[in-house]
Amino acid sequence: MCRVDLTEFDCLLTERGRALLAELAAGSDSADPLAAATALRARYPAELVSAALTQDRLRRRARAKFGEQAADLYFTEAGYEQSTRRQVARLRAERFTAAGVRRVADLCCGIGGDALAFAAAGIDVLAVDRDPLTCAVARANAAALGLAERVEVVCADVAEVSLDGCDAVFLDPARRAERGRVFDPAAYSPPWSFAVGLAERVPAAGFKVAPGIPHGALPAEAEAEWVSDGGDVKEAGIYFGPLRTASRRATLLPGPHSLAAGSADPSESAIPHDPAPGEIGPYLYEPDGAVIRARLLGDLADLLDARTLDPTIAYLTSDKHTDTPYAAGYEITDVLPFNVKKLRAFVAERGYGTLTIKKRGADIDPEALRRQLKLGGPKTNAATLIVTRHLGRHVALVAHAL
Numbered sequence: 001m002c003r004v005d006l007t008e009f010d011c012l013l014t015e016r017g018r019a020l021l022a023e024l025a026a027g028s029d030s031a032d033p034l035a036a037a038t039a040l041r042a043r044y045p046a047e048l049v050s051a052a053l054t055q056d057r058l059r060r061r062a063r064a065k066f067g068e069q070a071a072d073l074y075f076t077e078a079g080y081e082q083s084t085r086r087q088v089a090r091l092r093a094e095r096f097t098a099a100g101v102r103r104v105a106d107l108c109c110g111i112g113g114d115a116l117a118f119a120a121a122g123i124d125v126l127a128v129d130r131d132p133l134t135c136a137v138a139r140a141n142a143a144a145l146g147l148a149e150r151v152e153v154v155c156a157d158v159a160e161v162s163l164d165g166c167d168a169v170f171l172d173p174a175r176r177a178e179r180g181r182v183f184d185p186a187a188y189s190p191p192w193s194f195a196v197g198l199a200e201r202v203p204a205a206g207f208k209v210a211p212g213i214p215h216g217a218l219p220a221e222a223e224a225e226w227v228s229d230g231g232d233v234k235e236a237g238i239y240f241g242p243l244r245t246a247s248r249r250a251t252l253l254p255g256p257h258s259l260a261a262g263s264a265d266p267s268e269s270a271i272p273h274d275p276a277p278g279e280i281g282p283y284l285y286e287p288d289g290a291v292i293r294a295r296l297l298g299d300l301a302d303l304l305d306a307r308t309l310d311p312t313i314a315y316l317t318s319d320k321h322t323d324t325p326y327a328a329g330y331e332i333t334d335v336l337p338f339n340v341k342k343l344r345a346f347v348a349e350r351g352y353g354t355l356t357i358k359k360r361g362a363d364i365d366p367e368a369l370r371r372q373l374k375l376g377g378p379k380t381n382a383a384t385l386i387v388t389r390h391l392g393r394h395v396a397l398v399a400h401a402l
């Protein structure tokens with residue numbers, strides 16, 4: 001991995017640096033990257049070439065989070081990895097604008113994933129980070145998007161900046177230490193206690209936290225929102241005061257589709273209700289991870305007229321099919337006890353050649369099971385095999401995605 005320091009990064013912002021970046025962006029992946037780098041070093045200083053190659057690689061990678069915009073932005077490796085993806089940041093910025101926020105302090109701004117979205121939504125931003133290179137990158141990004149006038153980047157410890165003039169705060173603490181990811185909110189930088197104190201000082205406060213945050217750690221007066229993108233849970237956000245719109249919420253991108261419990265009233269916290277288990281119906285639903293994390297399974301079951309297979313399993317089943325963005329739906333064709341020998345005979349009889357194997361609440365290795373089932377049919381004869389539990393017993397459900 002090639003680390004870039006502040007001086008090298010500044011070189012990228014010069015006319016020469018930009019020209020080299022544009023040249024790299026226009027080129028396709030070289031068959032011989034070593035020879036391509038050597039050729040560039042004949043025309044540009046070696047440090048600039050190395051910084052530009054790193055930046056170009058990061059920009060290409062960053063398309064996953066920032067789409068086409070990545071080509072205009074600057075990144076550091078750690079800054080990119082910790083940044084909020086564009087769609088999620090935009091969703092958050094909409095929440096802040098809806099609450100009437102005019103100037104937000106984005107504490108721990110990183111390379112600006114959230115700050116840029118706030119600014120693009122018309123909110124002025126005081127963006128604070130303690131790392132000088134990260135601040136330089138955030139500044140360059142605001143300029144690259146024509147948002148420099150809206151984004152004031154300050155290099156400082158967030159505990160030491162004045163919040164005067166800001167009517168809201170957003171905090172996205174660093175959740176990684178030298179040895180990797182940090183799960184305990186007390187070990188975030190700055191720690192959870194700082195976040196809680198912040199919400200007491202500024203009523204319109206929002207924090208980004210890990211999706212796995214225990215519900216017991218969530219302040220009752222705040223809203224907790226879990227956001228998934230393309231089915232993967234990306235983050236949880238906690239919102240206080242005028243930023244609160246519900247008690248718990250699951251928002252699915254790219255929709256967005258949002259399922260919520262409770263109201264904006266902080267004195268009202270909607271207690272999660274788990275759906276009752278019952279008989280296996282002809283339809284099965286696999287809820288989106290954000291719905292599960294937000295403990296909205298009971299609310300989704302109400303919407304789908306559904307029940308669970310087992311109190312410990314997050315699959316829902318129903319007698320009727322309802323189209324929903326909050327769960328993947330399946331039609332169950334067969335319900336079998338989980339027994340490899342019987343399953344093998346069943347699969348042979350049906351002549352399946354392709355099986356998507358899913359499991360929940362069953363300690364199996366899908367790849368090993370697939371080998372054991374010895375699929376012999378044509379590849380086009382496909383089904384989904386769901387190994388799970390029904391009222392405490394292991395079952396195998398054969399199904400087709402709807």
Ligand SMILES: C[S@@+](CC[C@H](N)C(=O)[O-])C[C@H]1O[C@@H](n2cnc3c(N)ncnc32)[C@H](O)[C@@H]1O
Pocket residue numbers: 079082083084085107108109110111112113114115128129130131134156157158159172173174175189190
């Ligand atoms: C998770 S990243 C922020 C990502 C950002 N929201 C984005 O979307 O690009 C956390 C940042 O917090 C900064 N940080 C950690 N502790 C800090 C502190 N006490 N004061 C200022 N910045 C801090 C780190 O340098 C890091 O850039």
